[in-house]
Amino acid sequence: MSNNIVRGTLLLSGAAFLSKFLGMIYVIPFYAIVNPQGAALYQYAYVPYSIFISISTVGVPAAVAKFVSKYNALGDHEASMRMFRKGMMLMAVTGVLAFLSMFFSAEFLAKHTIVSKDLDNTVEDVKMVMRMVSFALLIVPMMSIARGFFQGHQSMGPTAVSQVIEQIVRIGFLLISCFIIINVLHGDVAVAVGFATFAAFIGALASCVVLYIYWKRESRAY
Numbered sequence: 466m467s468n469n470i471v472r473g474t475l476l477l478s479g480a481a482f483l484s485k486f487l488g489m490i491y492v493i494p495f496y497a498i499v500n501p502q503g504a505a506l507y508q509y510a511y512v513p514y515s516i517f518i519s520i521s522t523v524g525v526p527a528a529v530a531k532f533v534s535k536y537n538a539l540g541d542h543e544a545s546m547r548m549f550r551k552g553m554m555l556m557a558v559t560g561v562l563a564f565l566s567m568f569f570s571a572e573f574l575a576k577h578t579i580v581s582k583d584l585d586n587t588v589e590d591v592k593m594v595m596r597m598v599s600f601a602l603l604i605v606p607m608m609s610i611a612r613g614f615f616q617g618h619q620s621m622g623p624t625a626v627s628q629v630i631e632q633i634v635r636i637g638f639l640l641i642s643c644f645i646i647i648n649v650l651h652g653d654v655a656v657a658v659g660f661a662t663f664a665a666f667i668g669a670l671a672s673c674v675v676l677y678i679y680w681k682r683e684s685r686a687y
Contacts, residue, residue: 474621488636514598525555529552552614574592594662634667639661646660
């Protein structure tokens with residue numbers, strides 16, 4: 466058991482490091498493509514998005530992981546699954562509520578977010594990118610619950626792999642879409658940044674696919 470815990474901790478630490486490293490280096494080509502105007506616009510969207518993510522999950526994934534581990538230790542696997550299903554339902558509801566809240570309050574948030582007018586970002590631009598990133602709120606909370614469920618079963622691989630795949634797919638979609646829109650289609654920077662923020666949804670979707678594959682492969686053990 467102790468070996469599994471150490472191995473799982475190392476796996477999660479490695480995945481977290483790789484994800485953060487990728488998240489650190491992609492900004493170099495991204496900022497080169499969208500310039501300071503697009504970089505500022507991107508940040509305008511991600512600050513409220515991070516807040517809504519925190520509100521929609523409110524520590525539930527960690528609690529699910531803890532209780533799943535507890536019930537498994539007691540041999541009550543039915544209670545473990547019941548906790549997982551209720552957690553998924555709760556996160557589905559909070560995810561939808563967070564999405565609707567951010568989507569429909571985007572204009573209000575945009576008006577109170579822009580702090581500099583010298584970068585030519587308008588309220589409409591900020592509202593658009595906020596609405597694009599808000600779609601990720603529909604699935605990120607449930608994805609977090611699924612990761613917590615696997616961790617509660619002392620299975621760290623699904624979380625680690627899905628975390629890295631999420632980051633790779635997100636960054637890949639972000640850079641490719643921005644490059645095509647700006648350098649190939651000669652489109653607007655705001656549109657490119659909108660797709661860059663929508664990459665959070667695409668990355669989370671890829672993560673969910675990975676978690677589902679693990680679930681199908683290991684479901685008999687649960």
